Amino acid sequence: MAIARRELIGSMAAAGVASTLPITYARAQAxxxxxxxxxxxxxxxxxxxxxxxxxxxxxxxxxxxxxxxxxxxxxxxxxxxxxxxxxxxxxxxxxxxxxxxxxxxxxxxxxxxxxxxxxxxxxxxxxxxxxxxxxxxxxxxxxxxxxxxxDTWMLAHATGAAMVKAGGITWFFITADYAFGHALQRDTSNFVIQAGGKVLGSVNTPFPGTTDFSSYLLQAQASGAKVIGLCNAGTDTINCIKQAHEFGVTKTARIAGLLVFISDIHALGLQIAQGLVLSGTFYWNxxxxxxxxxxxxxxxxxxxxxxxxxxxxxxxxxxxxxxxxxxxxxxxxxxxxxxxxxxxxxxxxxxxxxxxxxxxxxxxxxPAYLFEVKKPEESKEPWDYYNVLAEIPANEAFRPINEGSCPLVHA
Amino acid sequence: MITILGVPGPLLFGQLLLGLINGAFYAMLSLGLSVIFGLLNIINFAHGALFMMGAFVAWMLLNYLGLGYWWALVLSPLIVGIFGLILERTLIKHLYKLDHLYGLLLTFGLALVIEGLFRNKYGSSGMPYQIPPELEGATNLGFMFLPNYRGWVVFAALIACLGTWLLIEKTKLGALLRAATENAPLVQAFGVNVPRLVTLTYAGGVALAAFAGVLAAPIYSVNPNMGSNFINTVFAVVVIGGMGSIMGSIVTGFSLGVIEGLTKVFYPQASETVIFVVMAIVLLARPAGLFGRTA
Missing domain, CATH: 3.40.50.2300 (Response regulator)
Known part of the structure; x- marks a missing residue:
């Protein structure tokens, strides 16, 4: 009896497989x-x-x-x-x-x-x-x-090198304390130094969970740096920029957002975001x-x-x-x-x-671009937020292929 | 320039003041939590979401009805308070007789639902909310540049905290509330409508969170996650101060803000952790919290 039942189940399963397989196959063929x-x-x-x-x-x-x-x-x-x-x-x-x-x-x-x-x-x-x-x-x-x-190389390169060229020779970094923030700070520091600038200091902020950046901003201000580089993203960046404006930090230093999206600018409003320098590869306008x-x-x-x-x-x-x-x-x-x-x-x-x-x-x-956020009176329509400061041609915008140590590249 | 432990004096004073400002938010939020826990025995995990709602209602009042900051400061706590009242009447009141865990689960779930709804409608990066024109600008204190708005936050928070403390400790209503916590059937026997008292208490605690939310709106971006960023720290504050202790919440709120501020100067990476280290130490030394009484 037991054997018969097992056979029965087995044949049912086999029939099930057999009946479904050809159908999917046929459908895929069609x-x-x-x-x-x-x-x-x-x-x-x-x-x-x-x-x-x-x-x-x-x-x-x-x-x-x-x-x-x-x-x-x-x-x-x-x-x-x-x-x-x-x-x-x-x-x-x-x-x-x-x-x-x-x-x-x-x-x-x-x-x-x-x-x-x-x-x-x-x-x-x-x-x-x-x-x-x-x-x-x-x-x-x-x-x-x-x-x-x-990618991080492109952001660091576009923002870092271009800011130094524009006179922002001394930097202080506010960095989200995880892999992304550290990588961004390392890369940007390299470009700043290569371009003849100097890094005066940096502070690592706990991630996630930091909402108040004012003390870090005051430390940045106390360093006397001309540029405060924000090696973070999303809400962290938004809060940093908002509070920099509130504490008057923007009067003594320029804020450079290393990774800023247009939705961040929208959340900040132009009144606060104006003058911010950032880089990207696409802007709708x-x-x-x-x-x-x-x-x-x-x-x-x-x-x-x-x-x-x-x-x-x-x-x-x-x-x-x-x-x-x-x-x-x-x-x-x-x-x-x-x-x-x-x-x-x-x-x-x-x-x-x-x-x-x-x-x-x-x-x-x-190509990549260096953008500056418009003043409220310059903005002509909703989401009209950026002026183009510089265009970086495609062959310079990204890391040279032989420097990435990608095994697919046979240099 | 004076230096203290290798840190320039002005920077240190600045950080102390900033700590006090953050402490003001901790104090207001933990106060509401404490009141609710003390009288309802509910661990209100939805507190952060209601704080966020307070900020969002302020934003909506401005953008849909054109009502500015000062109106929002009054109306938003009222609206969110009524929302809290409905929550208490329809959901939370069924849990008083059950284990704390059920209240925690329900309010945690509510927090997720509320945050999810707002995220769905308004996105995650938040909405701008400007500082009211009367409070724009900053005052140079010599050692730092204090934005007037931040000064106002500390002042408003102190008033709100002391007001709540006076209401509960020094008025007849507060006496009834405290009596109802100790022995509800007896107070009810004297003809006091205890369930209504409890409902109003919950609404009051929620309104306090919304008030803090309105205060926070111009400082942080008004976004659906703003409450969850705060809530863990605030719970630690309540635990350190002693669950249900009003004065404990206020004092620990402000002092932990200061401790956190100092950590940001000496070892920034630890600034999010330091409060929990303090919590662990306090729990080892005084399990009922600094101001709590052992039951």
């Missing part, structure tokens, strides 16, 4: 579909710089590319990694196993590095836009990862192309303008879809590394970053 996963912070501190705005920009790329007209079926899904590497890696693994071909965005460096490793392991595509760490295309680079928009893109995506992002991390998702997705169209959906789904190799071989061109390319180490290169 219409191979490209699946794109937007993975970012939907509920925490980086929600406004990525979040649903990144999803909107990704969908805009589908629309502008005209995927359906070209006979390519594309689906976009999204998820919240809560800024936790374990959560991010688990979602990435699950998505890739369920047929997601490309994951885009992923702010928070620690999560980005984890997802990059999963993409390599599963041989899928990972295009990062939201994270800062330059290790993604440095010593931890891999053939499945592309990094668009920005930069040129006719960026304006055209922002107008197109506006219905999907009511009341806000896209920031650079969100816009970067558009550029990344568009380039990915162009590559998929060139190599064929079936081929593109087969190997992530091969798709990335094809992406590197094709020049990039989109309304967000303009013409650009992806280097052998996975770094997408395009």
């Amino acid at each position: 219409k191979p579909k490209i699946r794109i996963g937007v993975l970012n912070d939907m509920s925490g501190p980086y929600r406004d710089i990525t979040g649903m705005g990144s999803v909107a920009c990704t969908q805009q790329a589908l629309q502008d590319f005209g995927a359906s007209n070209k006979g390519i079926e594309v689906e976009v899904i999204f998820g919240d990694h809560q800024n936790k590497p374990d959560v991010g890696a688990a979602i990435a693994r699950q998505w890739y196993d369920q047929g997601v071909d490309m994951i885009v965005d992923v702010p928070t460096s620690s999560v980005a590095l984890a997802v990059s490793a999963v993409a390599r392991q599963k041989d899928k595509v990972f295009m990062d836009s939201g994270a800062g760490t330059s290790d993604l295309t440095g010593k931890l680079c891999n053939p499945n990862t592309v990094h668009v928009t920005y 930069l040129n006719p192309r960026t304006r055209a893109f922002s107008e197109r995506v506006a219905p999907k992002m009511p009341g806000v303008r896209p920031g650079m991390a969100q816009a970067g998702c558009y550029a990344a997705t568009l380039h990915y879809l162009k590559t998929v169209a060139a190599m064929g959906v079936v081929e593109a789904k087969r190997s992530g590394a091969e798709t990335v190799a094809r992406m590197k071989a094709m020049p990039m061109d989109d309304d967000v970053f303009g013409p650009g390319s992806i280097r052998a180490d996975g770094r997408a290169v395009h």
Whole structure:
């Protein structure tokens, strides 16, 4: 009896497998579909710089590319990694196993590095836009990862070197006490010193949890430095700038935000943020192309303008879809590394970053800009916040390829 | 220039004053928590979220109704207080007879829901709120540049704290409240409506949090997480002062602000931890807290 029952169960299971397998197979045969996963912070501190705005920009790329007209079926899904590497890696693994071909965005460096490793392991595509760490295309680079928009090297270089050139020769750093803050301070210090400037001191602030920066700002002011460099992000930066203004620190020193997004400026208001110097690769009101893109995506992002991390998702997705169209959906789904190799071989061109390319180490290169926040009376419309101080050409904006110690680069 | 332990005097005095300002927020928030815990036996984890609501209501009053800071200072605690009243009547009142843990779970859940709703509507980077024009500018104290608004915060906080203390310790209403805490059935037997007293106490504690929220709005960005940044420290303050002790909350609030301020000069990295180190030491030496009585 017992044996009979086991056989029965066994045959039922076998029948179950047999009956489901051919169906999925048949469905996959009929219409191979490209699946794109937007993975970012939907509920925490980086929600406004990525979040649903990144999803909107990704969908805009589908629309502008005209995927359906070209006979390519594309689906976009999204998820919240809560800024936790374990959560991010688990979602990435699950998505890739369920047929997601490309994951885009992923702010928070620690999560980005984890997802990059999963993409390599599963041989899928990972295009990062939201994270800062330059290790993604440095010593931890891999053939499945592309990094668009920005990185810590670019920010430190653009802001650090340009500020010294503009006369800000003495610096004091207020640094968030974790890997990202330290890396940013180290890189910026190097550029400041190279350009002939001097670092007078720095203070490490506990992260997360610091809300009052006034004592650090007073220490910075007491040092007599001409520039106070903020090696932090999000609410920390906002609070620093707000309190610097309140304590009159801005009267004696210039504030340089090393990582500032346009949503931060919006939260501060121009009255307080005016005069702040920052760098980035995209500003919605930069040129006719960026304006055209922002107008197109506006219905999907009511009341806000896209920031650079969100816009970067558009550029990344568009380039990915162009590559998929060139190599064929079936081929593109087969190997992530091969798709990335094809992406590197094709020049990039989109309304967000303009013409650009992806280097052998996975770094997408395009121009970067040094911005200054406008005075309230200079702003002509909502979100009209920046003046361009300098443009840094694509070949100078990012770390030289031979200095990143990326194993993919055979110098 | 005078130097104290290698730190220039003016910098040190500046930090002491800043510590006092932060202490003002700790004192106001821990006071509300203490009152609620003392009379309701509820560990109100939603306090930070209600503080945040106070700031947001001030922002809404300005942006939707055009009512400025001074109106907000009165209306926001009132509105959030009524919200607290509804919370108490509909949810919290069912938990008085149960273990503390249930109250903690409920209020923690409420905090997550409230913060989530605000984050969903207003995003995470926050909203700007300007300092009222009357309090703009700063006064040069010789050793530091004191923004007038910060001076006002310390003053307003002191008034609010002392007012609450007087209300509870020196008035008939306060006497009834304290009596109801000791023996509710007996006080009820004298014809006092104890459940109503308890509801009003909760609303009062919540209104105090909202008042602190309005004071904080021009200093920090008005964002959904502003309360959760504070709440852990504030709980430590309550524990150090002694759960349920009014004076304990006020004194420890201000003094821990000062201790934190000094740590920021000598070893900034530890400034978020120092309060918890103090808490551990106090718990070892005096488990009921500095001002608490052992039950």
